[in-house]
Amino acid sequence: xxxxxxxxxxxxxxxxxxxxxxxxxxxxxxxxxxxxxxxxxxxxxxxxxxxxxxxxxxxxxxxxxxxxxxxxxxxxxxxxxxxxxxxxxxxxxxxxxxxxxxxxxxxxxxxxxxxxxxxxxxxxxxxxxxxxxxxxxxxxxxxxxxxxxxxxxxxxxxxxxxxxxxxxxxxxxxxxxxxxxxxxxxxxxxxxxxxxxxxxxxxxxxxxxxxxxxxxxxxxxxxxxxxxxxxxxxxxxxxxxxxxxxxxxxxxxxxxxxxxxxxxxxxxxxxxxxxxxxxxxxxxxxxxxxxxxxxxxxxxxxxxxxxxxxxxxxxxxxxxxxxxxxxxxxxxxxxxxxxxxxxxxxxxxxxxxxxxxxxxxxxxxxxxxxxxxxxxxxxxxxxxxxxxxxxxxxxxxxxxxxxxxxxxxxxxxxxxxxxxxxxxxxxxxxxxxxxxxxxxxxxxx
Numbered sequence: 001x002x003x004x005x006x007x008x009x010x011x012x013x014x015x016x017x018x019x020x021x022x023x024x025x026x027x028x029x030x031x032x033x034x035x036x037x038x039x040x041x042x043x044x045x046x047x048x049x050x051x052x053x054x055x056x057x058x059x060x061x062x063x064x065x066x067x068x069x070x071x072x073x074x075x076x077x078x079x080x081x082x083x084x085x086x087x088x089x090x091x092x093x094x095x096x097x098x099x100x101x102x103x104x105x106x107x108x109x110x111x112x113x114x115x116x117x118x119x120x121x122x123x124x125x126x127x128x129x130x131x132x133x134x135x136x137x138x139x140x141x142x143x144x145x146x147x148x149x150x151x152x153x154x155x156x157x158x159x160x161x162x163x164x165x166x167x168x169x170x171x172x173x174x175x176x177x178x179x180x181x182x183x184x185x186x187x188x189x190x191x192x193x194x195x196x197x198x199x200x201x202x203x204x205x206x207x208x209x210x211x212x213x214x215x216x217x218x219x220x221x222x223x224x225x226x227x228x229x230x231x232x233x234x235x236x237x238x239x240x241x242x243x244x245x246x247x248x249x250x251x252x253x254x255x256x257x258x259x260x261x262x263x264x265x266x267x268x269x270x271x272x273x274x275x276x277x278x279x280x281x282x283x284x285x286x287x288x289x290x291x292x293x294x295x296x297x298x299x300x301x302x303x304x305x306x307x308x309x310x311x312x313x314x315x316x317x318x319x320x321x322x323x324x325x326x327x328x329x330x331x332x333x334x335x336x337x338x339x340x341x342x343x344x345x346x347x348x349x350x351x352x353x354x355x356x357x358x359x360x361x362x363x364x365x366x367x368x369x370x371x372x373x374x375x376x377x378x379x380x381x382x383x384x385x386x387x388x389x390x391x392x393x394x395x396x397x398x399x400x401x402x403x404x405x406x407x408x409x410x411x412x413x414x415x416x417x418x419x420x421x422x423x424x425x426x427x428x429x430x431x432x433x434x435x436x437x438x439x440x441x442x443x444x445x
Contacts, residue, residue, distance in 0.1 A: 089166050107152050125334055183274050287339035 085173055103152050287335050290339055
């Protein structure tokens with residue numbers, strides 16, 4: 001019994017030593033986290049961005065003192081710094097989240113360890129009321145754990161305060177951004193006003209130039225009016241000459257109308273002929289492209305050869321421009337006939353390809369039907385296997401429940417045996433304690 005008691009005591013001491021090492025390790029990590037928090041707070045209080053924000057707020061209180069030429073540079077600089085601060089705040093928030101998670105995990109581990117220690121003490125009976133167990137170290141460890149939990153709560157509160165400070169700085173940065181956007185809008189409006197002023201100045205210059213031209217024309221008109229009296233005699237003579245030329249001009253106009261009417265008919269005929277020849281040329285070029293002879297045609301035939309020599313002169317007869325019984329050249333007929341034959345051959349080849357594709361589609365449809373049948377067979381087989389496995393799982397579950405009940409009964413027996421052993425040990429210890437004074441009295445006698 002004494003050997004068993006010593007072994008249990010050694011186990012308890014080892015467990016307490018392990019818990020002590022874990023608590024010390026967590027204490028070191030918490031000190032490191034506190035140092036990091038202090039460093040972050042000092043950086044937030046002494047960084048350049050905070051000083052620039054304070055300087056900007058001071059300038060916003062005295063907006064009249066800000067130079068107009070420095071406003072845009074200040075806005076651009078503040079926007080760049082705003083982006084940097086946002087990025088840093090995101091990184092700090094992410095780091096705070098990770099540290100908060102680590103603290104929560106460590107607090108949960110300490111809590112679970114304490115609960116496990118209490119449960120072991122309660123089940124085995126080796127608690128602080130036991131006679132030979134010195135629980136001063138255990139009490140010290142529990143006090144250390146409570147101090148660690150208090151320190152964790154304090155660190156969590158400091159993290160919350162740091163988050164609040166970061167939020168305030170973000171609000172200040174957003175305010176600065178809004179003010180910079182308002183400044184940009186004011187600059188855009190000012191630029192628009194400047195553009196309107198430039199437009200008005202340009203219109204004013206144009207009106208002044210127009211007014212100057214009107215003055216010049218007015219002076220010229222006044223000079224001409226002063227000379228009218230001198231030229232009235234010359235005008236009368238000119239009218240007589242014009243009356244004499246009027247009849248001659250009327251005859252010339254009549255002849256020109258006849259010529260123009262004939263030329264209009266010629267132009268209409270030329271346009272119709274041009275459309276006809278253009279349509280024929282399009283058909284010929286299309287046939288050349290389909291037969292892959294376009295490049296060879298352009299390389300060997302000059303463009304001037306496409307126009308007949310008779311058509312190069314300026315025709316004046318409509319019958320010559322649009323002949324009634326026109327015959328196309330033999331080479332053109334052969335080219336178009338050969339192209340037509342090639343098209344028929346291609347159509348027949350495409351029909352053969354269509355028949356081949358239809359046969360392939362039918363073969364694929366038959367394969368798909370076979371695959372569907374195989375899939376259905378596999379699905380039915382899988383359903384059978386699943387039903388078999390479910391029945392096996394039910395049998396295994398019932399076996400596990402029976403083993404659980406058996407282990408529970410064995411645990412109750414062991415607990416009952418432990419209580420008996422503890423009671424026997426206490427009785428024996430009391431008996432030994434009563435015997436020791438008797439031996440001391442005999443020794444004195």
